[in-house]
Amino acid sequence: MSLWKIAWRSIQQRAVASGLTAFSMALGVSLVVTVLVFFGVLYQSLHRGAEGYDLIVGPRGGPEQLVLSTIFYIGDPVGKLPYQFYKDLEEGRINKNVEAVIPVCLGHSFQGFRVIGTTPEIFDRLTYFGGRSYEFADGDNFASDDPFAAVAGAVAAKETGLRPGAKFKATHGTGQSAAQHDEEFTVTGVLKPTGTPVDRAIFVNMEGFYLIHSPVGQSSHRDTDTAASHAEPPATQKPDPTEADSDRQMASAEGAEASHSPRPAAANVNGATPETSVTGAAAETHTDDRSNTHHQNHQHDHDHDNHREVSALLVIVPDRPPGLVEKVAFELNNGTFDGVQVQAVVPGRVVASLFERFVGKLEAVLLVMAVLIVVVAGVGIMVSMYNSMSERRREIAIMRALGANRVTVMLVVLMESILLSLGGGALGMLLGHGLVTVLAPWIAQWTGVSVGLFQFRLVELLLVPGLIVLASVVGYLPAVIAYRTDVAEALTANP
Amino acid sequence: MLELIDVRKSFLLPNGEQLSVLDIPEFRAAAGEQVVLVGRSGCGKTTLLHVIAGISRADSGRVKVNGWDISLLSEAERDRFRAEHIGYVFQTFNLLPGFTALENVLVAMRFARGHVDKARAKQLLNRVGLGNRMSHRPPMLSVGEQQRVAVARALANKPKLLLADEPTASVDSGNQQAILDLIRETCQEENVTLLLVTHAPEVAQQFQRIEYLEKFNRAVVKL
Ligand SMILES: Nc1ncnc2c1ncn2[C@@H]1O[C@H](COP(=O)(O)OP(=O)(O)OP(=O)(O)O)[C@@H](O)[C@H]1O
Ligand SMILES: [Mg+2]
Numbered sequence: 282m283s284l285w286k287i288a289w290r291s292i293q294q295r296a297v298a299s300g301l302t303a304f305s306m307a308l309g310v311s312l313v314v315t316v317l318v319f320f321g322v323l324y325q326s327l328h329r330g331a332e333g334y335d336l337i338v339g340p341r342g343g344p345e346q347l348v349l350s351t352i353f354y355i356g357d358p359v360g361k362l363p364y365q366f367y368k369d370l371e372e373g374r375i376n377k378n379v380e381a382v383i384p385v386c387l388g389h390s391f392q393g394f395r396v397i398g399t400t401p402e403i404f405d406r407l408t409y410f411g412g413r414s415y416e417f418a419d420g421d422n423f424a425s426d427d428p429f430a431a432v433a434g435a436v437a438a439k440e441t442g443l444r445p446g447a448k449f450k451a452t453h454g455t456g457q458s459a460a461q462h463d464e465e466f467t468v469t470g471v472l473k474p475t476g477t478p479v480d481r482a483i484f485v486n487m488e489g490f491y492l493i494h495s496p497v498g499q500s501s502h503r504d505t506d507t508a509a510s511h512a513e514p515p516a517t518q519k520p521d522p523t524e525a526d527s528d529r530q531m532a533s534a535e536g537a538e539a540s541h542s543p544r545p546a547a548a549n550v551n552g553a554t555p556e557t558s559v560t561g562a563a564a565e566t567h568t569d570d571r572s573n574t575h576h577q578n579h580q581h582d583h584d585h586d587n588h589r590e591v592s593a594l595l596v597i598v599p600d601r602p603p604g605l606v607e608k609v610a611f612e613l614n615n616g617t618f619d620g621v622q623v624q625a626v627v628p629g630r631v632v633a634s635l636f637e638r639f640v641g642k643l644e645a646v647l648l649v650m651a652v653l654i655v656v657v658a659g660v661g662i663m664v665s666m667y668n669s670m671s672e673r674r675r676e677i678a679i680m681r682a683l684g685a686n687r688v689t690v691m692l693v694v695l696m697e698s699i700l701l702s703l704g705g706g707a708l709g710m711l712l713g714h715g716l717v718t719v720l721a722p723w724i725a726q727w728t729g730v731s732v733g734l735f736q737f738r739l740v741e742l743l744l745v746p747g748l749i750v751l752a753s754v755v756g757y758l759p760a761v762i763a764y765r766t767d768v769a770e771a772l773t774a775n776p
Numbered sequence: 777m778l779e780l781i782d783v784r785k786s787f788l789l790p791n792g793e794q795l796s797v798l799d800i801p802e803f804r805a806a807a808g809e810q811v812v813l814v815g816r817s818g819c820g821k822t823t824l825l826h827v828i829a830g831i832s833r834a835d836s837g838r839v840k841v842n843g844w845d846i847s848l849l850s851e852a853e854r855d856r857f858r859a860e861h862i863g864y865v866f867q868t869f870n871l872l873p874g875f876t877a878l879e880n881v882l883v884a885m886r887f888a889r890g891h892v893d894k895a896r897a898k899q900l901l902n903r904v905g906l907g908n909r910m911s912h913r914p915p916m917l918s919v920g921e922q923q924r925v926a927v928a929r930a931l932a933n934k935p936k937l938l939l940a941d942e943p944t945a946s947v948d949s950g951n952q953q954a955i956l957d958l959i960r961e962t963c964q965e966e967n968v969t970l971l972l973v974t975h976a977p978e979v980a981q982q983f984q985r986i987e988y989l990e991k992f993n994r995a996v997v998k999l
Contacts (some may be wrong), residue, residue: 282879293874515938674871680872681856682866683864683887684884685855685859686851686852686861687851687852707797769823772866773822
């Protein structure tokens, strides 16, 4: 018969009042848990895509735009990097501490899903979410020697109906009115869901990406121009022998024109979904005309590396001893490589700052409100226990007559408060996680992160000491009343 | 065994007056003795039991129980002393309402020694005739049954002294005799000194030693 059991009996005796106060505590705690898990899921879903490689290298510009466009396929790429830079970096001519480089070419789409030009290594080499390998639900990775092979992410495949063997034509740009190309890609595989933005994209061999000929350079021309209007001038354009080409000049001119159109610059989040902003769509129209012209006039001289450009490079640093990633980033950020200047960012860090900037404060505000509700529930426990103290005088006196001292009866009351708080808290955790579990299908749909009943965030453990402290504070007043009870008087008084 | 010398106790009334309730030059009881204490209402019987049990502190004098001078003990020490050496039965509402009969006995053991002896608790409840009601809570027990549980609980820690304050005042005469017999028999079995307060002459006359509080208490409360 521990003091805890004595406190528990006292709770049972006032079952209704105890239940109600514990339930109000449960509601408060469930709110805290829901906020924590929800933002945890959000954070995780943002981070998942930024794993498996160490650096993103792209043209000079905003690091957040680079991360958004490269990892989340949101908005326009910062600009372009020459193909030669990619090759130089990959073959260790720029930095010897580079183990692998995976190119990312942006600028095409299919039914609202971004089509990304890359190499098969993106799935063979990279992992996601703490080292998981990409797996294929159907078919296989595309082969490097098949230029028109493609792999679809789980969601993209489901929504577009792409299956292995299916053929599709990519369109230039990402809007609905984007121009379609004649070259057809054949799907070789469909990925299993990963809970990362990869699910919502289609990946093609970058060789084929170049063959449909609407080089990233064009869309990125537009982007660099717009970027230039608000940020440091990109120093990424490499002197290009074909710059004299009439197409090129025209494209540049159009690009410049596009930059005059009133569209917000890097802040414009031109999503991968068909619901593109109006200004974005207008800009796409510009691009359409241009690429159509291009397509008719230009004669597929794709073998020329100088025509080839990449939007960004995902870089793996060997072994990752402490400081090496930072060292490589520093060297890339501060060097000029054959006239090319780049930015190298650690993706996790940029994602964390993005998260902090856009949702961190919201989480803090919601959390403070939820914690206040918990505190109010705690005050409710205090009021309920305080009200019960007069009818408990006799019980306390009996315990004292049986030999319990003042501290013991005080402890019993404090323990009752702690049991109510922790019991309510435990119920609240169940409610909160239950709610999250019920909402799991929608959360998975929105964020790609599947949540289970036991998706705990470590911070939640702080609730336990937090609730104990709260319970001790609110239980203090009733406990002092118990401590001060005059036994002789309470025994004489009629109950 | 029980020895009171020059014990005084007064209460401060709200109007500032001191109300002298107890002024006892001497009172003794031997080990295993059974004493009945009678006196008119308000003469200080309950107050005396509280002082002996260490629930209240005498203003002056010595209160010795089983060789311990409890007037020298601190409050916490008196609590501990009470738990280990004294059993107490009230007139009514003896039990903790949230606990079963068995738990009420166990709680007393918990406060006295920090651990419980379930076998003894069950044995005591069997002794008072409630072997089949152990898991019942007070609201499910009659007043007489509750008093029996209180007797069992008072004996739980093998006390040297049992204080009973009108233990049979709330039960009918049939039950009154049964409970009285139970208290006297168990005290005898366990060699416990008994000090029992009553208003009922038919109870008092069964004891060999009858003490009238007004006779040895010099403080006379005027009503
Ligand atoms: N806390 C107190 N403050 C002031 N007066 C008190 C207090 N407790 C008891 N008294 C007074 O002390 C006197 C003795 O009270 P006590 O309860 O000991 O009487 P009693 O002999 O047990 O009476 P009864 O037979 O009715 O139970 C009474 O006059 C009572 O009013
Ligand atoms: Mg009395």
